[in-house]
Amino acid sequence: MFRLHNFFRSSASTRVRIALNIKGLDYDYRGYVLRDGETRTPAYLSRNPQGLVPVLELDDGRHLTQSLAIIEWLEETHPEPALLPSDPLGRARVRALAQMIACEIHPVNNLRVLLRLKDQFGADDEAQRAWFTHWVSITFDALESCLSNSPETGRYCHGDAPTLADLCLYAQVWNNRRFLIPLDAWPTISRVFERLDTLPAFRDGAPPSQPDAQP
Amino acid sequence: MFRLHNFFRSSASTRVRIALNIKGLDYDYRGYVLRDGETRTPAYLSRNPQGLVPVLELDDGRHLTQSLAIIEWLEETHPEPALLPSDPLGRARVRALAQMIACEIHPVNNLRVLLRLKDQFGADDEAQRAWFTHWVSITFDALESCLSNSPETGRYCHGDAPTLADLCLYAQVWNNRRFLIPLDAWPTISRVFERLDTLPAFRDGAPPSQPDAQP
Numbered sequence: 001m002f003r004l005h006n007f008f009r010s011s012a013s014t015r016v017r018i019a020l021n022i023k024g025l026d027y028d029y030r031g032y033v034l035r036d037g038e039t040r041t042p043a044y045l046s047r048n049p050q051g052l053v054p055v056l057e058l059d060d061g062r063h064l065t066q067s068l069a070i071i072e073w074l075e076e077t078h079p080e081p082a083l084l085p086s087d088p089l090g091r092a093r094v095r096a097l098a099q100m101i102a103c104e105i106h107p108v109n110n111l112r113v114l115l116r117l118k119d120q121f122g123a124d125d126e127a128q129r130a131w132f133t134h135w136v137s138i139t140f141d142a143l144e145s146c147l148s149n150s151p152e153t154g155r156y157c158h159g160d161a162p163t164l165a166d167l168c169l170y171a172q173v174w175n176n177r178r179f180l181i182p183l184d185a186w187p188t189i190s191r192v193f194e195r196l197d198t199l200p201a202f203r204d205g206a207p208p209s210q211p212d213a214q215p
Numbered sequence: 216m217f218r219l220h221n222f223f224r225s226s227a228s229t230r231v232r233i234a235l236n237i238k239g240l241d242y243d244y245r246g247y248v249l250r251d252g253e254t255r256t257p258a259y260l261s262r263n264p265q266g267l268v269p270v271l272e273l274d275d276g277r278h279l280t281q282s283l284a285i286i287e288w289l290e291e292t293h294p295e296p297a298l299l300p301s302d303p304l305g306r307a308r309v310r311a312l313a314q315m316i317a318c319e320i321h322p323v324n325n326l327r328v329l330l331r332l333k334d335q336f337g338a339d340d341e342a343q344r345a346w347f348t349h350w351v352s353i354t355f356d357a358l359e360s361c362l363s364n365s366p367e368t369g370r371y372c373h374g375d376a377p378t379l380a381d382l383c384l385y386a387q388v389w390n391n392r393r394f395l396i397p398l399d400a401w402p403t404i405s406r407v408f409e410r411l412d413t414l415p416a417f418r419d420g421a422p423p424s425q426p427d428a429q430p
Contacts, residue, residue, distance in 0.1 A: 048357075049356075049357035049360040049361055050315065050319070050353075050354065050357040051357075052319075062304070064307050064311065065311045065315075066310065066311040066314040066315065066318065068310070068314055068318070069307050069310035069311040069313075069314055070307070070311075072306070072307070072310055073303055073304070073306065073307040073310075076303040076306065077303050088288055088291040088292050089277070089288070091287070091288065091291065092279050092284050092285070092287070092288040095281065095283070095284035095287055095288075096279065096280045096281040096284040096285075098284075099281040099283060099284055100265065100280075100281065102318060103281065103283070103317060103318050103321075103322050104265070104267075104322060106318075107318050107319060107322040107323055108322055108323055108328060113323060116346075116349065117336075120342070120345065120346065120349075121332075121336040121338065121342075123336065127335065127336075130335065131331075131335065134331065134335075138265075139265065141264075142263075142264035142265040142266075145264040146264055
C-alpha cells in the first residue's frame with residue numbers, strides 16, 4: 001500500500017490525494033504540520049531534501065516527490081481512469097492548464113513564500129493577502145479566458161471527465177479560501193469547481209476531509 | 216515549420232529552444248521584449264491570455280503554452296532523441312528534478328515577481344538580489360543532494376543522455392548569472408552544467424546565442 005506524507009491544507013497534497021482516489025488506490029495517510037517544522041527533521045529530509053509535501057512512498061521504500069511528477073507516474077502505472085486525454089494536443093492543453101496553476105499561482109503563494117515576505121519585507125497579514133490575491137487574480141483571469149473561449153472545455157476543464165487540470169483547479173480554489181477570495185469574477189472556473197465538488201473522489205481529497213484537518 | 220514566440224533571456228524559453236534543438240526541429244524565432252510590454256498586446260494575448268513566453272505556434276495556427284507542457288508534447292510527437300527515460304520510475308525522477316527548478320525556483324524569481332516586489336514592497340536591486348538568491352540557494356542545495364546521493368545520476372542529471380531535468384538545470388544556471396550567483400557550493404550541478412555547455416543543442420539554445428540577445 002502507498003504511504004502519503006502530506007498536509008491537509010497543502011494544495012499540492014490535495015492534488016495527489018484526489019488522483020489516488022480517482023484511480024481507486026488505497027493509501028496510508030501521514031500528516032505533518034508545516035509550521036511546526038515537521039518536514040524539516042532529518043528523517044523527513046531523507047525522504048525529500050526539499051522538506052516539502054507531498055511525498056509518495058512506495059512499497060519498496062522509494063519516495064516520489066513533486067505533485068505533478070507523482071501524478072504522471074500514477075497515470076503511467078495505473079492508467080485507468082485516465083487523468084490525461086489520449087491525444088497529444090489534448091494532453092498539451094490539460095498539462096498547460098494544470099501548470100498555469102501549479103507553476104504560476106501555487107509556488108508564489110505557498111506558506112514558505114508568505115513567511116519570507118514577512119521576514120524580508122515585514123509583510124503583515126493584509127500585505128500577504130494582497131500578494132496572494134494578486135497572483136490568483138491575474139492567473140484566474142487568464143484561466144477563465146482559456147476555459148470560456150475553448151470548445152474543448154466541457155463539464156470539466158477538458159471534456160466531460162476530470163483531468164489533471166481539474167485536480168489543480170479544485171485544490172487551488174480550496175487554497176484561495178484561506179484568504180476568502182470569491183469566485184464571482186470567474187464563472188467558468190466557479191461552475192467547474194461546483195461540479196467537481198459533487199464528486200466523492202474530490203470531496204474526499206479536500207482539506208476538511210483529512211484526519212489532521214483543523215478549522 | 217514551428218514558430219517560437221519567446222525572449223532570449225527567459226529560462227522557460229531556453230528550455231523549449233534546447234528541446235527543439237535536441238530533436239532537430241527547425242523553428243522561426245520571434246523575439247519579444249518583456250519589459251516593453253510586447254507580450255501584453257491584444258495580438259499576443261490572443262496567443263496566450265497569460266501574456267507569457269514561450270508560445271509554440273504550430274503549422275495549423277494552434278498555440279501551445281507552458282514550457283513543460285510544450286516539451287511533453289514534443290516528446291510525444293517527436294520521441295527521438297528522448298528527453299525522458301523509458302521506465303516510469305526514471306521518468307518520475309526526471310520530472311521531479313525538472314519541477315524542483317520549474318515549480319520552486321523559476322516562478323518565484325521571474326521578472327514579474329521581481330517587479331511586484333518593487334511595486335508592493337519597494338524592493339531595490341539589492342533586496343531583489345537577496346530574494347532571488349534565497350530561492351536559488353535552498354532549491355539548489357536540495358537538488359545537489361538529490362544528484363550527488365543517487366546512483367542514477369550520470370554524466371547528466373539522469374544517466375548519460377540529457378533529459379528534461381538538464382534542460383531546466385541549464386536554463387536556471389544561465390538565469391542565475393543575472394545576479395552573479397556562483398556555482399561553487401554545488402559541485403554536481405556545476406559539473407553537469409559544464410558538460411551540457413559543450414553540447415551544440417544547449418549552446419545554441421542559450422540566451423547569448425539568440426538573435427535578440429543583449430549584453
